[in-house]
Amino acid sequence: MMLTALGLMSGTSLDGVDVALIETDGKQVKAFGPTGYRPYSPAERNLLRQALSEAVHLSQRDARPGILAEAERVVTRAHAEAVATFVAQNRMRPEDIDIVGFHGQTVLHRPEKRLTVQIGDGPALAKAIHIPVVHDFRAADVEAGGQGAPFVPVYHRALANSLEREGPIVVVNIGGVSNITYIDGNDTLIACDTGPGNALLDDFMYRTMNQAFDAEGKFAALGKADEAWIARALELPFFAAPPPKSLDRNDFAALKLGDMPPADGAATLTAFTAAAIARVIPLLPRRPRSWVVCGGGARNLTMLRMLRERVGSAYVEAAETLGWASDAIEAQAFGFLAARGLRGLPLSYPATTGVPMPMTGGVIARP
Ligand SMILES: Nc1ncnc2c1ncn2[C@@H]1O[C@H](COP(=O)(O)OP(=O)(O)OP(=O)(O)O)[C@@H](O)[C@H]1O
Ligand SMILES: CC(=O)N[C@H]1[C@@H]2OC[C@@H](O2)[C@@H](O)[C@@H]1O[C@H](C)C(=O)O
Numbered sequence: 001m002m003l004t005a006l007g008l009m010s011g012t013s014l015d016g017v018d019v020a021l022i023e024t025d026g027k028q029v030k031a032f033g034p035t036g037y038r039p040y041s042p043a044e045r046n047l048l049r050q051a052l053s054e055a056v057h058l059s060q061r062d063a064r065p066g067i068l069a070e071a072e073r074v075v076t077r078a079h080a081e082a083v084a085t086f087v088a089q090n091r092m093r094p095e096d097i098d099i100v101g102f103h104g105q106t107v108l109h110r111p112e113k114r115l116t117v118q119i120g121d122g123p124a125l126a127k128a129i130h131i132p133v134v135h136d137f138r139a140a141d142v143e144a145g146g147q148g149a150p151f152v153p154v155y156h157r158a159l160a161n162s163l164e165r166e167g168p169i170v171v172v173n174i175g176g177v178s179n180i181t182y183i184d185g186n187d188t189l190i191a192c193d194t195g196p197g198n199a200l201l202d203d204f205m206y207r208t209m210n211q212a213f214d215a216e217g218k219f220a221a222l223g224k225a226d227e228a229w230i231a232r233a234l235e236l237p238f239f240a241a242p243p244p245k246s247l248d249r250n251d252f253a254a255l256k257l258g259d260m261p262p263a264d265g266a267a268t269l270t271a272f273t274a275a276a277i278a279r280v281i282p283l284l285p286r287r288p289r290s291w292v293v294c295g296g297g298a299r300n301l302t303m304l305r306m307l308r309e310r311v312g313s314a315y316v317e318a319a320e321t322l323g324w325a326s327d328a329i330e331a332q333a334f335g336f337l338a339a340r341g342l343r344g345l346p347l348s349y350p351a352t353t354g355v356p357m358p359m360t361g362g363v364i365a366r367p
Helices: 042-055 067-089 122-129 139-143 153-160 199-209 215-221 227-233 262-278 301-310 326-343
Strands: 003-010 016-024 029-039 099-110 115-119 133-135 169-174 177-184 188-196 290-294 315-318 363-365
Touching: 003 067, 003 326, 016 067, 016 326, 029 067, 029 326, 042 067, 042 099, 067 099, 067 115, 067 122, 099 122, 099 326, 115 139, 122 133, 122 363, 133 326, 153 169, 153 177, 153 188, 153 326, 169 262, 177 262, 188 199, 188 262, 199 215, 199 262, 215 262, 215 301, 227 262, 262 301, 290 301, 301 315
Parallel strands: 003 099, 099 133, 169 290, 290 315
Antiparallel strands: 003 016, 016 029, 099 115, 133 363, 169 177, 177 188
């Protein structure tokens, strides 16, 4: 049976809530519906940044000390507003939507301690929007010893199934952190985080240029990357470790650039993201022939150029050019995962998160 599933994603870039509707049975996507976006205000974004700093002290996933309780209320309210606006704009009623997939906002990710924390109150959201909500997608996986991320690979596979491209295909998401899904025919699905996405670059642009991000990569295009710095950074043990593996948004925040002009700094961090993505190639069973790039980083033309330079003769294209709604993919994925969770289908696998066996997940909250 097909479900009308609404996915809600608030990613590590802390920019806002992405909303996307799909028709799915949890295996295939029958139709793509409209999408929406509810940005965080500067004050909300600041609060989330503080919540991330405070969350480093957490040792329990449901504890909300200090500012985290307020941050959770803000996240829940922003999602409720995002759904209300989406429903009104598309002239829908809550009963037209069968299920909502609510990722929440990750504030801490420490899989080695079996701890991953997403704030956002599922039961409160279900009551506010009058629609059943599946939430807490990552909990069961980390509890079972998995990485708890990435979770979009099953959705990337569903999208790639109808793609006529030479395999192996890699779908790369360049969000705050970058992650890849490696697809080789029907049987091979491998995934991992690869390293930084835009988070280091965004933080740098904010500090040095008072800008939220490097639009289209124009600033980095003016600079020269410090290849020696990148080579040293890539010596961190994370990059040589085989998949599956995952990261916290701030895992590389301690890396400091040397003294260099700001444009060179932006070029270096952009090239570092591209080089870290390409560093996964020798860790995969076969060399990928086709790369599909999604997430906000796909709009960064310097990032795309630098990735092309590092993947040899493979074909690199932005997801948007394939007709995929690049910015909505993660939201669509959490609608898809909600449908899978309802059906008891696996959300994660040994080769995507390192969980001992294929694992379903998500917790349902009814209005
Ligand atoms: N026009 C643009 N030019 C360059 N970069 C852009 C552009 N638009 C967005 N970005 C980058 O993409 C980022 C947002 O990406 P995205 O929405 O995919 O992240 P996210 O979903 O929050 O993160 P994650 O996938 O890690 O959870 C912005 O912070 C910015 O760095
Ligand atoms: C713990 C967490 O929220 N991780 C995010 C983050 O952002 C990108 C990358 O790191 C990915 O592993 C994951 O998000 C996507 C949606 C995922 O689970 O596939």
